[in-house]
Amino acid sequence: MFKPxxxxxxxxxxxxxxxxxxxxxxxxxxxxxxxKCGGVGLVASPGIVLNSEFFNGSNYLKNSSLxxxxxxxxxxEIAPDGIIGVNVMxxxxxxxxxxxxxVEGGAKVLVCGAGLPLTLPGLTQxxxxxxxxxxxxxxxxxxxxxxxWDKAYNRLPDAVVVEDPDTAGGHLGxxxxxxxxxxxxxxxxxxxxxxxxxxxxxxxxxxxxxxxxWDRADVLHALAEGADGVQMASRFVTTVExxxxxxxxxxxxxxxxxDIGLIMSPAGLPGRAILxxxxxxxDYDRDRASSCxxxxxxxxxxxxxGERFCIVRSLDRAQRGEVDSGLIFCGTxxxxxxxxxxxxxxxxELFAETAVVSHEEAA
Numbered sequence: 001m002f003k004p005x006x007x008x009x010x011x012x013x014x015x016x017x018x019x020x021x022x023x024x025x026x027x028x029x030x031x032x033x034x035x036k037c038g039g040v041g042l043v044a045s046p047g048i049v050l051n052s053e054f055f056n057g058s059n060y061l062k063n064s065s066l067x068x069x070x071x072x073x074x075x076x077e078i079a080p081d082g083i084i085g086v087n088v089m090x091x092x093x094x095x096x097x098x099x100x101x102x103v104e105g106g107a108k109v110l111v112c113g114a115g116l117p118l119t120l121p122g123l124t125q126x127x128x129x130x131x132x133x134x135x136x137x138x139x140x141x142x143x144x145x146x147x148x149w150d151k152a153y154n155r156l157p158d159a160v161v162v163e164d165p166d167t168a169g170g171h172l173g174x175x176x177x178x179x180x181x182x183x184x185x186x187x188x189x190x191x192x193x194x195x196x197x198x199x200x201x202x203x204x205x206x207x208x209x210x211x212x213x214w215d216r217a218d219v220l221h222a223l224a225e226g227a228d229g230v231q232m233a234s235r236f237v238t239t240v241e242x243x244x245x246x247x248x249x250x251x252x253x254x255x256x257x258x259d260i261g262l263i264m265s266p267a268g269l270p271g272r273a274i275l276x277x278x279x280x281x282x283d284y285d286r287d288r289a290s291s292c293x294x295x296x297x298x299x300x301x302x303x304x305x306g307e308r309f310c311i312v313r314s315l316d317r318a319q320r321g322e323v324d325s326g327l328i329f330c331g332t333x334x335x336x337x338x339x340x341x342x343x344x345x346x347x348x349e350l351f352a353e354t355a356v357v358s359h360e361e362a363a
Contacts, residue, residue, distance in 0.1 A: 019233030023047030026075025035082025090115030164211030190218020
C-alpha cells in the first residue's frame with residue numbers, strides 16, 4: 001500500500017522522515033531506531049555538544065562537530081544499513097562546519113531549514129551521494145533555492161520538505177502575524193512546489209509534508225493530497241528510544257491543547273512550544289545575570305542585547321529534565337500523546353499492511 005521513499009540514491013522502506021529536534025531530543029538513539037524501522041532518522045545538530053562527553057563548558061563551537069559525529073556513530077550502531085541523516089539549521093553560527101562534519105560522519109541525508117541553505121551544494125560537492133533536502137514553507141522559497149543551486153552548483157534538491165507553520169513545532173519559517181490566520185494552505189504549497197520542479201526542470205522529486213502529522217489518518221491524508229511522504233517529530237518524543245529525559249516526555253503527556261502556543265525566539269523566528277513555564281525560562285537567565293557564552297546563532301537578540309533568553313541553554317535544560325526552566329518545543333498535536341510507546345509500535349500503527357482498508361484508502 002505504501003510506496004518506499006526514495007531521496008537521491010537512498011530508499012527508505014516507508015515514506016517517513018523523523019524530524020530533527022534539538023537540543024539532543026533526536027540524537028543517536030531516536031534517529032537510529034527510526035532508521036532501523038524503515039524510516040529516515042535525523043540527528044538534530046543544534047546544541048548537540050551540550051550534555052555530551054565533548055563539552056567542558058567553554059568549547060561549544062570547537063567540539064560540536066565531534067559530538068555530531070559521535071551521535072551518527074551511535075545511530076549507525078543501531079541501524080548499520082539504515083538511512084540516517086542530520087538536520088542542520090542555516091541560522092547556526094557553525095552551519096558550514098556542521099554540514100562538513102555530518103558528511104564526514106556518514107550522514108546520507110542533510111535536511112536544512114531556519115533560513116535558505118543557498119550554499120549547501122558547495123559544501124557537499126565532494127560527497128555527491130549525500131541527499132540535500134531544504135525545508136520551505138512557500139513555493140517562492142523553493143524557487144529561490146533551486147535557481148541558486150542550479151546556476152551556482154549545477155545541483156537541485158533531492159527532495160523538499162514543506163513545513164506548515166500553523167502546526168509544526170520548534171522554529172517556524174513565517175512571520176508570527178501570519179501564523180494561524182487561516183491563509184496558509186499546506187497542500188496547495190506541496191502541489192505548487194511539485195509542479196514547479198516538474199515544469200521548470202522536468203524533475204519529479206519527493207515533496208514531504210511536515211507539521212501536524214500524528215497518526216495513520218494524517219499520513220494517508222498527506223499522501224492523498226499530493227505529498228510523497230511525511231515528516232513527523234512530536235509523535236516520536238514520547239517513545240522509549242527518544243533521547244530526551246523522562247521529565248521532558250512527561251511534559252508532553254501532561255500538556256493540554258491550550259498549553260501549546262507561539263513564542264518569539266531570540267533567533268528572530270517564531271517558535272511553537274509548551275507555554276506553561278515561559279516565565280521560568282525568562283527568570284532563569286535574568287536571575288543569574290547570564291550572558292551569551294556559546295554564540296550558537298548567527299543572529300540572536302540575547303547575544304546582541306540580552307533580550308529574551310538564551311535559547312540553546314533553555315533547550316538543553318529541558319532535554320536534561322529541568323522542565324520548569326527549560327524550553328519545550330512541540331507541534332500543535334503534542335497534547336495527543338497519552339503513553340510512552342516504542343518507535344516500532346508507531347511504525348506498526350502507521351504502516352501496518354494488515355490494517356483494515358477503507359474505500360478511501362483503497363482508492
